[in-house]
Amino acid sequence: MTFSIIARDPKYELYGVAVSTAVPCVGAMVPHVKPGVGAIATQSYTNVLLGIDGLRLLEEGRSPEEALTLLLAQDEGAALRQAAGIDSLGRVFAYTGAECVEWCGHRTGDNYSVQGNMLVGQETIDAMAEAFESSHGHLTNRLLLALEAGQAAGGDKRGRESAALLVAPFMGDLLQKVDLRVDYHPDPVAELRRIFDALTAKHRAEIAREPGLDDSSTGRS
Helix, strand or coil, rough: CCCEEEEECCCCEEEEEEEEEEECCCCCEEEEEEEECCCEEECCCCCHHHHHHHHHHHHCCCCCHHHHHHHHHCCCCCHHCCEEEEECCCCCEEEEEECCCCCEEEECCCCCEEEEECCCCCCHHHHHHHHHHHHCCHHHHHHHHHHHHHCCCCCCCCCCCEEEEEEEEEEHHHHCCEEHHHHHHHHCCHHCCCCCCCCHHHHHHHHHHHHCCCCCHCCCC
């Protein structure tokens, strides 16, 4: 039903989730991020408590594996769930229940995890992983690149409807927070990119207009 990526930028202590699916309002259900704590994606017959309670357990010092394994053990629908988490130490854990709809699976790497269910095939998450690993720059753009690669590789086999990008910085710096959602759109990943690029351009323009800033201080040339 869904393909997603969770990741951490250890240099700037950013945590984020990018996700797309063939049902509406994915941004209200799948991505869960807390500054200074970590990120969790919960999908496939989504149990949002895996994200809400999972972040609480991470904040208490549990690893993603400990937190999600504990919560899944208490979940009667665990076989239908898919979840992944990453914490402030870069520890990563992903789970795909035995009853998730094919194709389903996950792939983890250094500071990230990609996962999906009801996909056209494994090529979706492989493309996402490779796009993330080969990219550089700000975490928000790297997450979008991975999501775009997953969509280009096939994505959700039922079609397209919604997408979301949620990134939270260390200590909750609101200037660095990104929370974008696209719903009921024929090409939600492309629309998410359009909105993100427009927001980035506007932010740069506003910085450039601040009194006392010149090209050298803004990093422009």
